[in-house]
Amino acid sequence: MTDTPHTPPPDAPPQARPFFRWLARIELAIAVFFLFTLAVGVLWQVLGRYVPAANWVGAGEIARFSLIGITFITVGYLIGQHGQITVAVIDGIVKGPRGRTVVRAVSAILLTLICLALTWEAWSMVEDGFRRVSPVLGIPLGYLYLLPLIGFASGTVMAIGRLVRANYDEPDALIAEEAEV
Amino acid sequence: ADEGGDGAGGDITLSFSSSQSEATPNYYCGMELFKERIEAEDLGITVDLFPNSQLGPDTERVASLQSGDLDMDLQEAGMASVYPQIGILGAAYVFDDVDHAFNWIDNDSEEFRTSFNEQTDMTIIDGWFYGNRTFSSNEPIRSPEDLQGQQIRFPDTPQYLENARALGATPVAVAYEEIYVALQQGIADGQENPVVGTKSASYDEVQEYVSLNNHQVSIHWVTLSDATLEKMSKEQKDAVFETVKEIRSENRECVEQETDEILQDWRDNGPLTVIEEDEVDREAFISQAEEHFKNYYTGDDLALYESIRASAGQ
Amino acid sequence: MELLLLFLGILVLMFLRVPVAFSIMGPCLVYFMANGLSAGMSLKIVFDSVNSFPLLAVPLFILVGVTANKVGVADRLFEFCLAAMARVPGNLAYVNVGTSVGFAWMSGSALADAAGLGKIQVPAMTKAGYPFRFATGLTASSALISPVMPPSIPAVIFAAVGTISTGALFAASVVPALLMAVGLCVYIAIWIKRHPGFESQPFDPARFWRAAVNVIAPLGAPVIILGGIMGGLFTPTEAAGIAGLYMVVLGCVYRTITWRGMWQAAKETVFLTGGIMLIIGAAGMLGRVLAQEQVAQQLSRLISDFTESPLVFLILIIVLMLVLGMVIDATAVILVAVPVLLPLAMTFGIDPVHFGVVVIMSLMIGLLTPPVGSVLYVMSSVTGRPVDEIFRGIVPFLTPMIIVLLIVTFFPDVVMFLPRMLGF
Ligand code: NA
Ligand code: NA
Numbered sequence: 033m034t035d036t037p038h039t040p041p042p043d044a045p046p047q048a049r050p051f052f053r054w055l056a057r058i059e060l061a062i063a064v065f066f067l068f069t070l071a072v073g074v075l076w077q078v079l080g081r082y083v084p085a086a087n088w089v090g091a092g093e094i095a096r097f098s099l100i101g102i103t104f105i106t107v108g109y110l111i112g113q114h115g116q117i118t119v120a121v122i123d124g125i126v127k128g129p130r131g132r133t134v135v136r137a138v139s140a141i142l143l144t145l146i147c148l149a150l151t152w153e154a155w156s157m158v159e160d161g162f163r164r165v166s167p168v169l170g171i172p173l174g175y176l177y178l179l180p181l182i183g184f185a186s187g188t189v190m191a192i193g194r195l196v197r198a199n200y201d202e203p204d205a206l207i208a209e210e211a212e213v
Numbered sequence: 214a215d216e217g218g219d220g221a222g223g224d225i226t227l228s229f230s231s232s233q234s235e236a237t238p239n240y241y242c243g244m245e246l247f248k249e250r251i252e253a254e255d256l257g258i259t260v261d262l263f264p265n266s267q268l269g270p271d272t273e274r275v276a277s278l279q280s281g282d283l284d285m286d287l288q289e290a291g292m293a294s295v296y297p298q299i300g301i302l303g304a305a306y307v308f309d310d311v312d313h314a315f316n317w318i319d320n321d322s323e324e325f326r327t328s329f330n331e332q333t334d335m336t337i338i339d340g341w342f343y344g345n346r347t348f349s350s351n352e353p354i355r356s357p358e359d360l361q362g363q364q365i366r367f368p369d370t371p372q373y374l375e376n377a378r379a380l381g382a383t384p385v386a387v388a389y390e391e392i393y394v395a396l397q398q399g400i401a402d403g404q405e406n407p408v409v410g411t412k413s414a415s416y417d418e419v420q421e422y423v424s425l426n427n428h429q430v431s432i433h434w435v436t437l438s439d440a441t442l443e444k445m446s447k448e449q450k451d452a453v454f455e456t457v458k459e460i461r462s463e464n465r466e467c468v469e470q471e472t473d474e475i476l477q478d479w480r481d482n483g484p485l486t487v488i489e490e491d492e493v494d495r496e497a498f499i500s501q502a503e504e505h506f507k508n509y510y511t512g513d514d515l516a517l518y519e520s521i522r523a524s525a526g527q
Numbered sequence: 528m529e530l531l532l533l534f535l536g537i538l539v540l541m542f543l544r545v546p547v548a549f550s551i552m553g554p555c556l557v558y559f560m561a562n563g564l565s566a567g568m569s570l571k572i573v574f575d576s577v578n579s580f581p582l583l584a585v586p587l588f589i590l591v592g593v594t595a596n597k598v599g600v601a602d603r604l605f606e607f608c609l610a611a612m613a614r615v616p617g618n619l620a621y622v623n624v625g626t627s628v629g630f631a632w633m634s635g636s637a638l639a640d641a642a643g644l645g646k647i648q649v650p651a652m653t654k655a656g657y658p659f660r661f662a663t664g665l666t667a668s669s670a671l672i673s674p675v676m677p678p679s680i681p682a683v684i685f686a687a688v689g690t691i692s693t694g695a696l697f698a699a700s701v702v703p704a705l706l707m708a709v710g711l712c713v714y715i716a717i718w719i720k721r722h723p724g725f726e727s728q729p730f731d732p733a734r735f736w737r738a739a740v741n742v743i744a745p746l747g748a749p750v751i752i753l754g755g756i757m758g759g760l761f762t763p764t765e766a767a768g769i770a771g772l773y774m775v776v777l778g779c780v781y782r783t784i785t786w787r788g789m790w791q792a793a794k795e796t797v798f799l800t801g802g803i804m805l806i807i808g809a810a811g812m813l814g815r816v817l818a819q820e821q822v823a824q825q826l827s828r829l830i831s832d833f834t835e836s837p838l839v840f841l842i843l844i845i846v847l848m849l850v851l852g853m854v855i856d857a858t859a860v861i862l863v864a865v866p867v868l869l870p871l872a873m874t875f876g877i878d879p880v881h882f883g884v885v886v887i888m889s890l891m892i893g894l895l896t897p898p899v900g901s902v903l904y905v906m907s908s909v910t911g912r913p914v915d916e917i918f919r920g921i922v923p924f925l926t927p928m929i930i931v932l933l934i935v936t937f938f939p940d941v942v943m944f945l946p947r948m949l950g951f
Pocket of ligand 2: 630631632635636672673674675676677678679
């Protein structure tokens with residue numbers, strides 16, 4: 033990516049603002065970190081069985097919570113990258129560029145509303161979550177519930193971003209090699 | 214929240230959930246009896262039963278009780294997530310036997326239950342007997358020495374792992390869903406569960422011995438959401454409390470009968486070899502566990518543990 | 528009535544291109560609010576659905592598949608099969624299947640297979656004179672061996688949802704996966720008969736041994752996965768972690784994986800994991816609605832009124848799964864439908880493990896068909912050709928796949944003898 037300004041071809045969307053790109057990068061970095069802790073947690077559990085000194089009950093819980101982390105922290109990123117699994121049957125029905133823009137706009141509005149509702153749900157969860165601790169490590173669950181809160185808040189922002197760019201054709205990314213950060 | 218009830222008392226539907234399957238005595242001889250009897254009282258109470266973790270795993274159902282999304286529940290494991298001290302009631306040999314546990318609940322538990330209620334917005338109605346936890350293993354277990362070096366799967370909560378250490382076993386972490394494979398392939402040498410639990414999860418297919426060392430009187434607590442309590446009239450409340458208490462002894466008989474039947478089948482037809490209660494050095498287990506926990510617990514926890522131990526044999 | 532509206536809402540949202548996970552969660556949220564569930568509770572269901580140890584195998588097996596690609600395992604397998612079968616006419620086509628079988632022992636998803644092997648196999652075959660449609664159709668359908676052969680992500684999810692033994696389901700899937708390969712080979716043999724002119728090459732022992740040596744280490748992954756589970760070193764979930772570690776070590780030894788490559792692999796893994804896991808969570812939410820409404824009980828009454836024959840029941844299930852697999856992601860179908868259908872299958876006297884294999888195979892065929900056919904889309908993106916052309920190439924291959932599915936359905940022993948033999 034260069035800083036040289038150039039006129040984009042008419043069917044290519046404009047570049048995302050730096051804020052969005054940085055948000056996506058941070059979320060991705062956190063998700064990769066969770067993947068690392070997930071793998072370490074699982075391997076640790078195996079190791080602990082054979083090396084008593086390394087036996088630590090928290091390993092399994094760390095791995096499970098890492099998976100939860102990946103699930104929620106990637107919500108916004110995946111919406112921004114068109115990486116959520118989507119049914120594309122309507123593409124075969126609505127063919128014109130105007131019609132497609134309308135479909136994308138309607139879809140983005142609905143997605144925004146659902147993300148907003150989920151953000152509010154996540155907020156209620158955080159508020160209530162400090163009354164309970166995790167079974168093994170005793171971590172107050174409120175901290176863990178911050179993950180969905182961040183994920184769906186970012187998802188809302190990214191969904192609005194999709195609405196703004198509704199007149200550009202952006203294919204669904206199926207494999208990450210095509211997804212650029 | 215024990216008073217409640219002004220202006221309340223219309224028709225009410227209670228959702229009553231558990232992680233137990235329909236095949237366990239706590240369901241067919243507990244939850245179902247409750248539904249039958251409370252509905253027959255004609256107080257406007259209807260009960261919907263949700264066994265099999267249909268309304269979520271233990272910890273999630275506790276959260277649902279707190280928020281009033283669920284009315285009634287039967288479980289043990291998830292309650293420590295809102296009130297860690299409840300774990301002590303599951304310490305190895307803290308109760309001598311079921312009678313001791315029931316006596317403690319009836320005569321000495323008031324302070325504990327009040328404090329539980331203040332912190333959690335849930336009310337403990339009573340405890341039902343789930344079974345005495347026993348070891349199943351590939352090598353016979355008769356005394357603490359036999360446990361040395363054996364990798365036994367315990368649920369991975371701090372209290373259960375401490376039970377393992379108190380008894381002299383090496384706890385091995387295996388997720389609940391993978392216990393069967395782990396036992397079969399020798400990743401774990403044994404596991405601990407009430408006889409009914411060992412049978413219903415088919416662990417007997419992949420183990421050699423069951424040892425009736427009865428290291429833990431497993432009590433599943435019948436709890437009620439305070440939000441629900443507020444919606445009930447005094448009459449309804451009393452009926453619910455009385456019915457749960459009344460079922461307790463019948464339920465225990467069912468559990469004991471089912472346990473005996475399974476054990477008899479094992480004795481007659483295998484595949485497990487039963488190490489009978491009198492073949493187990495119970496005194497050695499108890500004294501080792503008591504010594505361990507007296508060093509392990511501190512402060513309020515120690516006080517609770519010692520008060521329960523002190524009530525033994527009364 | 529409420530349920531009808533709920534499903535209608537989900538379908539409309541999906542149709543309007545709202546991502547599947549959100550199409551499910553949106554209407555469920557409305558349902559929960561309408562039924563007075565407190566705020567935050569419904570999202571907790573999503574949270575708890577994802578909080579499961581066996582599900583850890585999903586990202587780990589994805590990681591194995593993705594790294595196997597980056598490490599160059601796919602190229603090595605391809606070269607080995609080609610060297611071994613140099614003299615067979617139509618060898619490239621058989622090699623396509625053989626490579627997929629080899630890859631299937633490492634990867635748990637069809638996407639990794641299609642993405643990894645598609646890039647090598649389709650160009651190689653078209654260069655050798657095979658029609659494009661034949662090459663893509665074969666590559667796409669042989670990719671389905673991956674999610675059936677252990678390790679299998681759908682099997683891991685099925686076992687977790689149905690609380691049956693993952694090891695038993697893995698063992699039960701081996702023969703059906705091999706049958707899929709045989710079915711495709713029979714189809715190739717018939718096709719080659721009708722399209723003569725695919726020359727064989729002389730067998731070159733030096734090339735064969737070189738290729739064989741190169742493939743030994745990558746084939747260590749399946750040995751580790753299955754050997755470790757059977758030998759009592761670790762559980763199936765843990766095996767996924769060990770295999771991931773092994774792939775990374777292999778990449779370091781071969782020097783084919785750089786820090787950048789590792790970052791790429793991790794990125795791809797979280798990308799795919801995030802997409803799948805949110806659907807798993809959403810399916811948990813829908814599952815709770817179905818539990819609350821006691822749908823399973825009603826559905827079982829309906830079906831048991833309709834038929835008493837286990838075979839008719841299984842046919843109904845296959846049709847249902849093929850249809851659902853066309854429009855919904857396979858994982859989501861397993862999560863939503865299995866808790867309802869498995870207890871029902873058991874009342875018909877069907878072994879849950881056999882049922883699992885039938886359900887998984889039916890759903891995998893749906894990966895090849897529009898509108899929701901992930902393999903179809905991946906093939907389209909790796910070859911750069913439009914989806915409808917890819918699909919035309921796939922259509923003839925549906926016949927052998929469905930024949931194998933019917934064999935597996937009607938002859939349970941084909942599925943069950945291996946797990947029985949292994950003592951599950
Ligand atoms: Na292939
Ligand atoms: Na596989």
